[in-house]
Amino acid sequence: MSGFGSGDPFLADCPARLAVELIADKWTVVVLYGLSKGPVRHGELIELIGGISRKMLTQTLRRLEAHGLARRHAYAEAPPRVEYELTQLGATLIDPIHVLTEWAVANGDAVLDALDADPEPVAHSG
Amino acid sequence: MSGFGSGDPFLADCPARLAVELIADKWTVVVLYGLSKGPVRHGELIELIGGISRKMLTQTLRRLEAHGLARRHAYAEAPPRVEYELTQLGATLIDPIHVLTEWAVANGDAVLDALDADPEPVAHSG
DNA sequence: CGGTATCCGGTACGATACTG
DNA sequence: CAGTATCGTACCGGATACCG
Numbered sequence: 082m083s084g085f086g087s088g089d090p091f092l093a094d095c096p097a098r099l100a101v102e103l104i105a106d107k108w109t110v111v112v113l114y115g116l117s118k119g120p121v122r123h124g125e126l127i128e129l130i131g132g133i134s135r136k137m138l139t140q141t142l143r144r145l146e147a148h149g150l151a152r153r154h155a156y157a158e159a160p161p162r163v164e165y166e167l168t169q170l171g172a173t174l175i176d177p178i179h180v181l182t183e184w185a186v187a188n189g190d191a192v193l194d195a196l197d198a199d200p201e202p203v204a205h206s207g
Numbered sequence: 208m209s210g211f212g213s214g215d216p217f218l219a220d221c222p223a224r225l226a227v228e229l230i231a232d233k234w235t236v237v238v239l240y241g242l243s244k245g246p247v248r249h250g251e252l253i254e255l256i257g258g259i260s261r262k263m264l265t266q267t268l269r270r271l272e273a274h275g276l277a278r279r280h281a282y283a284e285a286p287p288r289v290e291y292e293l294t295q296l297g298a299t300l301i302d303p304i305h306v307l308t309e310w311a312v313a314n315g316d317a318v319l320d321a322l323d324a325d326p327e328p329v330a331h332s333g
Numbered sequence: 334c335g336g337t338a339t340c341c342g343g344t345a346c347g348a349t350a351c352t353g
Numbered sequence: 354c355a356g357t358a359t360c361g362t363a364c365c366g367g368a369t370a371c372c373g
Contacts, residue, residue, distance in 0.1 A: 085244070085255065090237060090308050093257035096315030098237070101308065103318065105233050106345075111216060111224070118211070123355055129211065131219030134347060139356060149321025160354050161353085170317050177303075177310045182216050182227065184303045189222030191296050192229060195275025233366075249335055260367060265336065286334050287373085337372075344365080352357075 103148055108133060108141045113167075114182055116151060117175045120166040150174060229274055234259060234267045239293075240308055242277060243301045246292040276300060 090097035104110050111133075115126050126138055142165055145151035150171035156162040167175070216223035230236055237259070241252050252264055268291055271277035276297035282288040293301070 090240065090311050090315075091256050095257075096319045097308070097311040098257075098315070099322075100311035100315040100318045101236050102233055104307075105231055105236065107228055107231050108346095110227050110231060114216065130217050131221075131224075135356075136348090137346065140345090147322060147325050148318050149325070150318075155355085161356095163355060170314065170321065173314060174310060177307045180303045180306045181230075182223070184300060185216050185223040185226035188296065188299060189216075189224075189226040192226045192274050192276075193222045195296065196225075196273060199273050199275065261336075262338095262368090263366060266366090281335085287336095289335060335373085337370105339370085340368090342365105342367090344363100346361105346363085348360090350357105350359085353355090 103144075103150075106141075108137055109145070110178060110181065112138065112141045112145070113150070113171075113174060113178050116145075116165060116167050116171070117178060120154070120164040123163050123165070126165075145171065229270075229276075232267075234263055235271070236304060236307065238264065238267045238271070239276070239297075239300060239304050242271075242291060242293050242297070243304060246280075246290040249289050249291070252291070271297065 085091065089095075090101050092098070104113070108130075111130055112126065115121060115129055121129075123135075123138065127133065127135060130138070142151060142153070146153060149168055151165055152168050154164045154166070156164070211217065215221075216227050218224070230239070234256075237256055238252065241247060241255055247255075249261075249264065249268075253259065253261060256264070268277060268279070272279060275294055277291055278294050280290045280292070282290070
């Protein structure tokens with residue numbers, strides 16, 4: 082036995098690969114984490130997530146909606162107010178996301194350190 | 208309290224963000240998963256991971272090396288043989304990666320289903 | 334077998350300006 | 354406050370060819 086089952090996310094056609102690639106971009110994990118604590122407003126996420134633009138936030142949220150992980154709720158008020166929250170399916174991702182972010186918090190320094198110790202030589206300037 | 212600590216991966220300058228973005232590309236998670244069972248050869252990973260090209264595999268492995276997560280071992284033999292394995296730091300990622308891939312295997316179908324149910328309308332053809 | 338270099342298209346991402 | 358449209362750039366990622 083090779084140690085890999087048939088449902089593993091290695092086969093290109095597998096839905097599991099789709100699910101893995103769903104989080105494979107710069108912002109999805111961070112936005113998901115932002116949603117994991119409960120309903121949040123668009124503006125709150127902008128404030129919370131350093132460096133994200135409104136465009137990328139909306140785009141990421143739309144993608145999460147399309148994949149059934151998040152839901153949008155617009156209140157008919159003035160000023161306008163929109164809240165996002167995880168769906169039931171999205172809530173099942175909370176644990177994986179938290180495990181991942183906890184790893185990142187715990188080991189981010191070590192990664193940065195390794196990156197600093199292994200600076201791949203820049204091409205010679207001449 | 209807002210529910211977010213200061214070490215959370217939201218602040219743009221935080222090393223945790225670097226660590227999160229390290230896995231935020233199409234192949235890193237899958238390759239990491241491939242490494243999680245023990246030393247593997249370049250060719251084995253190619254066979255194992257459906258759809259990956261040699262270029263992207265090497266590139267991903269180099270990045271993992273640079274970030275201190277994987278190590279390369281070339282045997283001075285004929286025919287040439289190269290094995291990759293996780294470092295001690297990389298091994299700490301096994302659990303997060305497995306939690307994530309298990310989620311993907313368990314919920315990949317549901318994601319695909321939601322994607323099928325919410326097909327965002329294509330622009331009118333006329 | 335393992336790795337790199339080159340070419341090329343698609344798109345992720347950001348800045349800006351505009352709508353409601 | 355929330356969202357969209359447009360534009361431009363950088364880089365991701367695949368195909369191919371060549372080297373050790």
